Amino acid sequence: MEASYQPFYRELSRFIAKECIFTDPSRTMAYGTDASCYRLIPQIVVRLDSEREVQQTLVLAQKYKLPVTFRAAGTSLSGQAITDSILITLGDNWRQYKIFGDAGYIRLKPGVIGADANRYLAPFGRKIGPDPASIDACKIGGIAANNASGMCCGTAQNSYQTLHAMRLILADGTLIDTADSESIAAFKKTHGPMLAKLQSLSQQTKANPHLADLIRHKYRLKNTTGYSLNALVDFDDPLDILTHLMIGSEGTLGFIAEITYETVEEHQFKASALFVFSDIETACEATRILKKQPVSAVELMDRGALASVENEDGLPDFMPLLTDDATALLVEVRGADQETLQNKMAQIMSSIAEFNLEQQVPFTDKPEEFGRLWAIRKGIFPAIGAVRPVGSTVIIEDVAFPIEQLADGVKDLRKLFIKHDYNAVIYGHALDGNMHFVFQQSFDTPQQVTRYQEFMEAIAHLVAVEYKGSLKAEHGTGRNMASFVELEWGNEAYELMWQLKNLLDPQHLLSPGVLLNRDNQGHLKNLKLLPAADKRVDSCIECGFCEPVCPSTALSFTPRQRIVIWREINRLRRSGDDNKRLKLLEKDFRYLGDDTCAATGLCARRCPVGINTGELIRDIRTQRNMRHEKVARWTASHFTTITGGARLALNTVAGASKLIGPQRMGKVTKALYTLSAGNIPLLTPAFPRGTSCPQPPKLSTGDEKVVYLPSCATRTMGAAVTDPDQRPLTQVVEQLLTKAGFSIIYPEGLDSLCCGMPYNSKGIKTVAAERLADMEQALWQASEQGKYPILIDTSPCALRAVEGFTKSMALFEPIGFVNHYLTDKLEFIPEDKPVMMHVTCSSVKMGLSAPMKALLDRCCKQVVIPDGIHCCGFAGDKGMKTPELNASALRLLNQQVPTNCTEGVSNSRTCEIGLSEHSGVPYRSVLYLVDRVTKPLPKTIS
Numbered sequence: 001m002e003a004s005y006q007p008f009y010r011e012l013s014r015f016i017a018k019e020c021i022f023t024d025p026s027r028t029m030a031y032g033t034d035a036s037c038y039r040l041i042p043q044i045v046v047r048l049d050s051e052r053e054v055q056q057t058l059v060l061a062q063k064y065k066l067p068v069t070f071r072a073a074g075t076s077l078s079g080q081a082i083t084d085s086i087l088i089t090l091g092d093n094w095r096q097y098k099i100f101g102d103a104g105y106i107r108l109k110p111g112v113i114g115a116d117a118n119r120y121l122a123p124f125g126r127k128i129g130p131d132p133a134s135i136d137a138c139k140i141g142g143i144a145a146n147n148a149s150g151m152c153c154g155t156a157q158n159s160y161q162t163l164h165a166m167r168l169i170l171a172d173g174t175l176i177d178t179a180d181s182e183s184i185a186a187f188k189k190t191h192g193p194m195l196a197k198l199q200s201l202s203q204q205t206k207a208n209p210h211l212a213d214l215i216r217h218k219y220r221l222k223n224t225t226g227y228s229l230n231a232l233v234d235f236d237d238p239l240d241i242l243t244h245l246m247i248g249s250e251g252t253l254g255f256i257a258e259i260t261y262e263t264v265e266e267h268q269f270k271a272s273a274l275f276v277f278s279d280i281e282t283a284c285e286a287t288r289i290l291k292k293q294p295v296s297a298v299e300l301m302d303r304g305a306l307a308s309v310e311n312e313d314g315l316p317d318f319m320p321l322l323t324d325d326a327t328a329l330l331v332e333v334r335g336a337d338q339e340t341l342q343n344k345m346a347q348i349m350s351s352i353a354e355f356n357l358e359q360q361v362p363f364t365d366k367p368e369e370f371g372r373l374w375a376i377r378k379g380i381f382p383a384i385g386a387v388r389p390v391g392s393t394v395i396i397e398d399v400a401f402p403i404e405q406l407a408d409g410v411k412d413l414r415k416l417f418i419k420h421d422y423n424a425v426i427y428g429h430a431l432d433g434n435m436h437f438v439f440q441q442s443f444d445t446p447q448q449v450t451r452y453q454e455f456m457e458a459i460a461h462l463v464a465v466e467y468k469g470s471l472k473a474e475h476g477t478g479r480n481m482a483s484f485v486e487l488e489w490g491n492e493a494y495e496l497m498w499q500l501k502n503l504l505d506p507q508h509l510l511s512p513g514v515l516l517n518r519d520n521q522g523h524l525k526n527l528k529l530l531p532a533a534d535k536r537v538d539s540c541i542e543c544g545f546c547e548p549v550c551p552s553t554a555l556s557f558t559p560r561q562r563i564v565i566w567r568e569i570n571r572l573r574r575s576g577d578d579n580k581r582l583k584l585l586e587k588d589f590r591y592l593g594d595d596t597c598a599a600t601g602l603c604a605r606r607c608p609v610g611i612n613t614g615e616l617i618r619d620i621r622t623q624r625n626m627r628h629e630k631v632a633r634w635t636a637s638h639f640t641t642i643t644g645g646a647r648l649a650l651n652t653v654a655g656a657s658k659l660i661g662p663q664r665m666g667k668v669t670k671a672l673y674t675l676s677a678g679n680i681p682l683l684t685p686a687f688p689r690g691t692s693c694p695q696p697p698k699l700s701t702g703d704e705k706v707v708y709l710p711s712c713a714t715r716t717m718g719a720a721v722t723d724p725d726q727r728p729l730t731q732v733v734e735q736l737l738t739k740a741g742f743s744i745i746y747p748e749g750l751d752s753l754c755c756g757m758p759y760n761s762k763g764i765k766t767v768a769a770e771r772l773a774d775m776e777q778a779l780w781q782a783s784e785q786g787k788y789p790i791l792i793d794t795s796p797c798a799l800r801a802v803e804g805f806t807k808s809m810a811l812f813e814p815i816g817f818v819n820h821y822l823t824d825k826l827e828f829i830p831e832d833k834p835v836m837m838h839v840t841c842s843s844v845k846m847g848l849s850a851p852m853k854a855l856l857d858r859c860c861k862q863v864v865i866p867d868g869i870h871c872c873g874f875a876g877d878k879g880m881k882t883p884e885l886n887a888s889a890l891r892l893l894n895q896q897v898p899t900n901c902t903e904g905v906s907n908s909r910t911c912e913i914g915l916s917e918h919s920g921v922p923y924r925s926v927l928y929l930v931d932r933v934t935k936p937l938p939k940t941i942s
């Protein structure tokens with residue numbers, strides 16, 4: 001940290017806990033990225049949890065004249081979420097929401113993820129208006145501050161149009177709530193001159209026909225370049241002007257502490273069609289006609305965009321055969337009911353009947369079919385991102401043309417691609433004339449930077465001057481276009497924007513260089529290099545989409561941050577530049593990157609380019625653990641002894657726990673864990689007692705046969721001492737299967753079988769593979785070469801078998817098995833109590849979230865799926881050796897357990913230990929619940 005930040009830091013530490021302030025090289029670098037092509041490393045990162053803290057921090061920043069930048073999810077593409085000064089991030093306390101007014105409104109804190117807001121509104125058939133493609137990751141603060149939008153919301157349902165009220169904190173630390181008359185009255189007293197100035201700027205603007213017309217013209221289009229000047233012409237009340245100016249201000253005018261949106265209708269019925277035209281002009285002509293029809297979205301994709309995905313599985317066969325200029329429109333229509341949907345489809349089809357289509361996929365309302373059409377559109381960006389040369393970045397530009405000139409605009413764009421030797425593809429929201437173009441770019445030589453500069457200047461001139469369009473239609477101005485705002489808007493409007501900035505942030509401390517920048521080279525500074533690190537992660541675009549599901553996000557690094565630091569470590573290793581820094585980053589990475597990664601790879605599910613950061617970490621562990629392979633091999637060949645020892649240890653702890661009580665025992669094991677610096681695993685009161693390996697049943701009574709493989713965890717761990725149901729899972733499964741009329745086959749040598757997962761997660765891959773092969777062989781024999789289904793009672797082991805077995809066998813984990821084999825053999829009598837549901841990472845990967853919910857709906861009347869809980873972070877023995885990972889991943893769990901809830905369900909014994917510990921209710925296998933709520937169906941007499 002630079003010396004000039006020390007006094008600020010000292011004062012900040014008086015009211016913010018030290019663990020919420022980061023100044024070390026690893027953490028600050030990790031936070032120095034967003035999804036843009038810029039990198040700035042903050043001096044201080046501070047995680048704040050309340051309005052009061054934000055106010056105090058802003059006042060302090062004013063005192064020391066230090067710039068401040070706010071960060072929501074950091075998915076911005078124009079460089080507005082990074083800083084080289086103070087970065088304010090949001091803690092857990094910014095996730096509240098309230099739905100009111102018959103679900104016509106939703107009040108949201110800035111840390112709520114956009115998709116979560118929509119999930120809360122879904123039962124009411126409503127959603128929020130803004131719909132950026134990044135909605136699964138980005139947060140309300142960023143959505144509002146960028147005025148983000150997507151394919152359906154257009155200019156009618158963005159944050160600006162659907163804003164109802166706001167709580168905001170100005171640069172001087174003052175809080176104003178526009179839904180609270182007392183707050184308004186107080187604000188008017190303290191900030192009367194500010195409001196009067198806003199009013200007078202509004203009056204002057206309205207009285208200036210040239211300027212007012214320009215503003216109206218610019219907001220006919222989608223536009224996020226510069227401030228929302230339309231606030232000055234659309235409103236008279238200075239508070240309305242103020243709150244609407246905050247929308248799209250990218251954190252440069254104040255902090256949005258809460259926003260109330262008017263919600264919009266979410267139609268249940270949807271259908272999509274793909275129409276391919278022979279050239280871009282015809283596609284644009286069709287778009288103009290479609291704009292007058294009841295369409296929800298029209299996405300244009302040029303030939304290059306289509307070609308980037310044409311060889312993917314499941315796409316229409318005609319894709320590779322399309323002609324050179326073929327251009328597709330993907331059209332979506334929505335309706336409140338089936339009849340409305342049908343009428344709309346008919347109306348749309350007749351409106352474009354006059355066009356000759358080169359190819360088409362007619363309207364379909366089947367989700368699996370229209371999902372395949374949308375896979376074309378969604379696949380374009382990842383496809384380009386994944387194939388770019390190592391070290392280059394992928395840039396998405398975001399311009400808008402007046403729709404009447406869309407075809408010409410797109411043709412001229414293409415001419416610029418050729419002139420500047422860029423191989424870019426074009427796609428976008430055609431109804432709004434909003435086109436994205438995607439290209440690869442590296443910044444590692446001055447020539448590359450100059451090439452980029454010339455290209456961007458030509459683009460800016462074409463879009464802003466020749467077509468009077470928007471340089472940023474939805475991604476925000478950021479650092480990327482701040483130097484071009486005057487070019488787009490003209491001097492008069494540009495200076496008006498500066499007046500607004502001077503009024504609301506007189507010291508220019510809120511994100512200087514973002515949105516407005518008098519430096520005409522600003523967009524060429526602090527460009528991000530993406531040095532090669534590892535082939536598994538080189539295609540990472542640092543978008544941050546993976547962050548919400550990672551269990552270590554609040555504890556150490558996110559997947560994106562692991563990659564950022566691994567890139568830097570590898571750069572330093574190659575360059576030999578700064579050995580001290582290298583050693584420091586390597587040391588920090590051991591804990592922040594490696595030890596606290598659960599390595600279950602849930603991040604890959606969210607990554608647009610399919611990166612599994614867990615695989616990178618496992619590879620790093622492999623390098624490190626090579627020397628442990630001998631020991632691992634010994635444990636593998638003495639597996640029965642090892643599990644026997646584990647049972648003994650668990651029973652000893654359980655016995656002691658019974659003697660002195662689970663809470664005291666918890667304290668003892670915690671002390672041992674701390675004293676041994678983590679070398680003695682932490683055993684909490686939720687830990688199970690040992691159990692014995694099941695023996696083959698003496699009598700096989702059932703009509704059907706099933707091979708049952710209890711995992712090594714199930715064979716070793718019974719119920720927790722504190723659990724009211726003391727049956728081990730193996731006993732429950734035997735009872736359930738027998739009730740359903742199955743006879744059970746156990747594989748030979750059961751007690752020594754293991755899928756190899758414990759070795760794999762430590763990176764000891766050879767031993768892991770051998771263990772899996774042994775297990776496959778045993779199951780192959782037990783199932784008589786795949787004749788009988790196989791139930792594996794633990795989802796991670798089931799997934800390893802599904803992914804790694806070479807022989808064809810019917811493999812099931814509990815949810816799939818019950819849904820497939822037991823629902824027609826047993827009667828379900830649902831219970832009245834709520835049940836907590838946890839879907840393990842392996843179950844998510846096997847697509848079991850919806851089937852699990854469906855199964856639980858049969859078992860009980862209320863299923864609780866807690867917010868913000870994804871990977872539980874227990875990950876084999878991490879829950880014992882790095883228990884803080886589990887605690888951090890589940891920190892929001894306990895508060896979401898309803899008071900009348902006494903049980904949670906999952907399908908992995910180790911995950912259930914941590915879930916029980918951190919929820920306060922016992923989590924068990926879903927099979928306990930199924931067993932409890934079912935009875936055999938009466939036999940039908942044929």
Ligand SMILES: Cc1cc2nc3c(=O)[nH]c(=O)nc-3n(C[C@H](O)[C@H](O)[C@H](O)COP(=O)(O)OP(=O)(O)OC[C@H]3O[C@@H](n4cnc5c(N)ncnc54)[C@H](O)[C@@H]3O)c2cc1C
Binds near residue numbers: 131138142
């Ligand atoms: C692959 C990809 C696709 C994308 N698709 C779209 C798209 O379809 N449409 C679209 O509009 N955008 C898109 N984006 C860009 C970006 O995801 C969105 O603009 C998003 O809304 C940013 O939200 P965030 O939570 O990540 O905010 P951040 O990036 O963290 O911040 C955004 C801005 O808001 C400011 N800010 C954050 N919180 C506050 C606060 N509480 N008060 C005041 N200011 C605040 C920040 O300083 C910054 O200037 C995409 C990004 C990627 C990587």
Ligand code: SF4
Binds near residue numbers: 539610611
């Ligand atoms: S790993 Fe994937 S999701 Fe995560 S930042 Fe990189 S590209 Fe984005």
Ligand code: SF4
Binds near residue numbers: 559613615
């Ligand atoms: S594997 Fe899990 S813990 Fe590791 S980076 Fe991915 S989501 Fe995070």
